[in-house]
Amino acid sequence: MSQQTTREIINGIRGTKTVPGVCMICPWHCPTENFVKDGRIEYVRGNEYAANRTTRCVKGISSIHSSRDKDRLLYPMKRNSAGVHERISWDQALTEIAGRLKKIKDEFGPESLVSLFHLDSNEMFTHQLFGHLYGSPNLSGHGAACDQDRRLAALSTFAHPLPVKDYANSRFVMLWGADPFGPNEALHENRELLEAMKRGCRLIVVDPNRSRTAEKAHIWLPIKPGTDGALALAIAHRIVETQSYDKSFCDEWVHGLAEFSEHVLSNGYTPQWAEGITGIAKETIIAVADEFAATKPALMDGLKGLVNYTTGLDALRTVFALNVITGNIDGPGNLILKEMSPLGFPLEIPEEEATIPEKPPIAYGMGYPLAPDLPTQLLPKAVLEDDPYPVKALFFHVCNPAMSDPNTRLFEKMMAAVELSVTVDIYMSETAQLSEYVLPEASTYERAEVRESMWAGPQTVLAQPAIAPLGESRPYYEIIKGLAEKMGYGAYFAWDSWEDWARTCTAYLPVPYEELKEKGVWEGELRYRKYNTDGVPTSTGKFEVYSTMFEEMGYHPLPVFNEEHRVKPDADYPFQLVNCKMQYHCGTHTQNNPYLMAIVGENYVEINSLDAARLDVREGDLVEVASPHARATIRVRTSEAVQPGVARVPHGHGFGRRFGSIARGRGTHINPLFETRANPVSGGISFNECKVKITKA
Amino acid sequence: MSQYGFYFDKEKCVGCRACEVACQVWNEAVQTVKWRNVTCLTRGTYPEVAGVNASLACMHCAESPCKKACPRTAISKNEETGAVTVDRTRCVGCMLCLWTCPFGAPQMGEMGRMEKCTFCEERPVGVIKRACEEICPQQAIVSGTIEELILRSKQVAAERLSWDARTEVVLGHEEE
Numbered sequence: 045m046s047q048q049t050t051r052e053i054i055n056g057i058r059g060t061k062t063v064p065g066v067c068m069i070c071p072w073h074c075p076t077e078n079f080v081k082d083g084r085i086e087y088v089r090g091n092e093y094a095a096n097r098t099t100r101c102v103k104g105i106s107s108i109h110s111s112r113d114k115d116r117l118l119y120p121m122k123r124n125s126a127g128v129h130e131r132i133s134w135d136q137a138l139t140e141i142a143g144r145l146k147k148i149k150d151e152f153g154p155e156s157l158v159s160l161f162h163l164d165s166n167e168m169f170t171h172q173l174f175g176h177l178y179g180s181p182n183l184s185g186h187g188a189a190c191d192q193d194r195r196l197a198a199l200s201t202f203a204h205p206l207p208v209k210d211y212a213n214s215r216f217v218m219l220w221g222a223d224p225f226g227p228n229e230a231l232h233e234n235r236e237l238l239e240a241m242k243r244g245c246r247l248i249v250v251d252p253n254r255s256r257t258a259e260k261a262h263i264w265l266p267i268k269p270g271t272d273g274a275l276a277l278a279i280a281h282r283i284v285e286t287q288s289y290d291k292s293f294c295d296e297w298v299h300g301l302a303e304f305s306e307h308v309l310s311n312g313y314t315p316q317w318a319e320g321i322t323g324i325a326k327e328t329i330i331a332v333a334d335e336f337a338a339t340k341p342a343l344m345d346g347l348k349g350l351v352n353y354t355t356g357l358d359a360l361r362t363v364f365a366l367n368v369i370t371g372n373i374d375g376p377g378n379l380i381l382k383e384m385s386p387l388g389f390p391l392e393i394p395e396e397e398a399t400i401p402e403k404p405p406i407a408y409g410m411g412y413p414l415a416p417d418l419p420t421q422l423l424p425k426a427v428l429e430d431d432p433y434p435v436k437a438l439f440f441h442v443c444n445p446a447m448s449d450p451n452t453r454l455f456e457k458m459m460a461a462v463e464l465s466v467t468v469d470i471y472m473s474e475t476a477q478l479s480e481y482v483l484p485e486a487s488t489y490e491r492a493e494v495r496e497s498m499w500a501g502p503q504t505v506l507a508q509p510a511i512a513p514l515g516e517s518r519p520y521y522e523i524i525k526g527l528a529e530k531m532g533y534g535a536y537f538a539w540d541s542w543e544d545w546a547r548t549c550t551a552y553l554p555v556p557y558e559e560l561k562e563k564g565v566w567e568g569e570l571r572y573r574k575y576n577t578d579g580v581p582t583s584t585g586k587f588e589v590y591s592t593m594f595e596e597m598g599y600h601p602l603p604v605f606n607e608e609h610r611v612k613p614d615a616d617y618p619f620q621l622v623n624c625k626m627q628y629h630c631g632t633h634t635q636n637n638p639y640l641m642a643i644v645g646e647n648y649v650e651i652n653s654l655d656a657a658r659l660d661v662r663e664g665d666l667v668e669v670a671s672p673h674a675r676a677t678i679r680v681r682t683s684e685a686v687q688p689g690v691a692r693v694p695h696g697h698g699f700g701r702r703f704g705s706i707a708r709g710r711g712t713h714i715n716p717l718f719e720t721r722a723n724p725v726s727g728g729i730s731f732n733e734c735k736v737k738i739t740k741a
Numbered sequence: 742m743s744q745y746g747f748y749f750d751k752e753k754c755v756g757c758r759a760c761e762v763a764c765q766v767w768n769e770a771v772q773t774v775k776w777r778n779v780t781c782l783t784r785g786t787y788p789e790v791a792g793v794n795a796s797l798a799c800m801h802c803a804e805s806p807c808k809k810a811c812p813r814t815a816i817s818k819n820e821e822t823g824a825v826t827v828d829r830t831r832c833v834g835c836m837l838c839l840w841t842c843p844f845g846a847p848q849m850g851e852m853g854r855m856e857k858c859t860f861c862e863e864r865p866v867g868v869i870k871r872a873c874e875e876i877c878p879q880q881a882i883v884s885g886t887i888e889e890l891i892l893r894s895k896q897v898a899a900e901r902l903s904w905d906a907r908t909e910v911v912l913g914h915e916e917e
Contacts, residue, residue: 050869050870050875053864053865053868053869054864054869057863057864058863087766087767088766089763089875089876090876096878098870098875098876099759099875099876099877099878099880100759100763100876100878101757101759101878102757102758102759102761102762104759105759105762105763105766105876106762106766108766225755225757226755231878234755234878234879235878235879235880238752238753238879241752242752242897242900242901242904243900243904244904244905244906254783254787254788254790256755256756256757259755259792259794260752260755264788266787266788627756627757628757628758638772639762639765639766639772641772642772642773643758643761652787654786654787683783684783684784684785684786684787684790685783685787685790686787687787687788688787
């Protein structure tokens, strides 16, 4: 018995077979195990060979429903002249789309295709077909609606877009506007952080909301919304003033400490100054700064609570600079500059066959040359006004900007005007409803996937199809193969099954393919302080607290606290609207899940009970939330965890959702209330730059 | 006979409810009936707020009040594991078990019969984890014999002491 793995024991009990998979609920993509019997997924859990071990979050375990959901897209559809989607054959869909893409390329150039994706699933096929072969530079993830500011801040400081966290070895963790214990993040980090805390690691959380993470913190700093940048600069001021940075590390590895020090001192970013802005007492700021500087290893990181404001980019640059000047980078217990597995592309395309775009990505022409991802909220300008150049085709892959971007009406106008729109999804999302062609994708249970996990070291996940695709749905790689054949690129897609290209992708891994297939994951060595051997790929070869990249592009090379783009509450609109995430749902694609809908069936506006009393509303009452742009009716939740003056609305529900029988009509779509506001450098959407008033409905 | 039970660490639970759903998925239960349930409580006034998240299922009590209360002798206690289970063919749904249970554990199922945690009876005890325990992201739930669990809680307390630099600590009041 003890020789058996727990997989084998479960298979013995249930008569199932284990097929390794990957969770596609959120972009952290935890490795999983699916237990299959007679073409049905019986049970799911985490992959015991991966960092998350057998664990799943509530959304992950609930996602078993998507392998059975009768409401999924089952066949290709095309919108007819009456605006109704009708079933068509795959052959018709692929022939027509391929023909029109070719025509658009001939007339307007390959740059006029924009391909957007959210979950980065099998996106290497997008890059090879629409990038290498077709030649569009406009391929982008959903970063603008997500972690755009963090990515740019990390790129400018570390020349690495996605630092991850080594909580397991940390002694001091400070999280800014990030709630890993609540909505999401890489799941193994939750366990590692709590275990580190049992060993005496300190947790400090900066968040106006008493989040799930704030609940667990030793110190919670209930900051005024959008002012994190001032707090971070004040901590920097204290560290510079007391010279408690890591001098020998800075001498060797940091570019611009002198300029950074001069900047925070001469601008008077003192704890006293920050107290008036942030609402955090100067004594507390000093105590936290001193503890951070004195404790090693330490790490500081931030996410949505910062990037949702126009002040977020500089706040994150300061937070990352604090890691760097105290020598807390890429060592055990620090932010880790994750090394990727040596994965190859699935197709071999000779260099001379690649199409080189003549125009730069549209973000350049939109005034965001440093934007890591395309600022999707600005697409309507390109489509409707040909600015900076014409965009004629939009190709969406499991991404739903109709729900997730601000200014929904403008998005609808763009979708009506664009020449060709295609959405590939497993559900009839709001973006699919507005698209001309809708192609049904096989769910994560029905397709293969080769990808990098979010563990701190290199780790490859090989997810495998556990059951046959529902209806006529197809895995993305087969959709792209079909499209490529119709476009005349069939020669490069000459594989018979997913295993052929999966072997090509994983050929460089130091593990036999069969072993990778059996376990579903391969884990490399987690190397620390890689800069010692590999250097830092910034132009100065050092970590930059004075950004040469920003300087070259004409931006301020040092982080400032600039509130000129903030939309603050006033007498007419007294509430700060916070567009937040829910612990029990993810984005816009879990609202047809019966497990999750039984936990929270609709979204709500959450306000402090003191504000509720002032407005004379009670838990469950309907209220009208109005911004200067639009209004929406929604139910109230009262909470002691919410800062007075703040109205929190989780997004994802509502919009008269048609995508499934459980989702339909539940909740309120809040995004029409937001006007399009973005960080002026990164182009990341500033969802929280919105003031509202609340009245009893 | 052994007595098995659950250890629950409130410092680790974040109220995510993955345990509730793992229980429903493994046991093929409907989405609205919860054999394991997470209760999240908060008290106080912003920003002085305190609270707890508690994931609770049947405790499989040594002296089970539900078993004593059942007029149909539908509730029995497993000789080997101490697990308390309902025989749904004998149950008539009178709910006396629920009213006597100090934890509100037995639940009315869709068919008008009581249902409750079976301690994942198909899963061999001492060999693999229960479904809730297996899925919990923070590993806040641990199953084992009562003796193992008592030992564990002592070890967890000792572990905390081992990382505390101070020579004298009042456990449970370290921050004071």
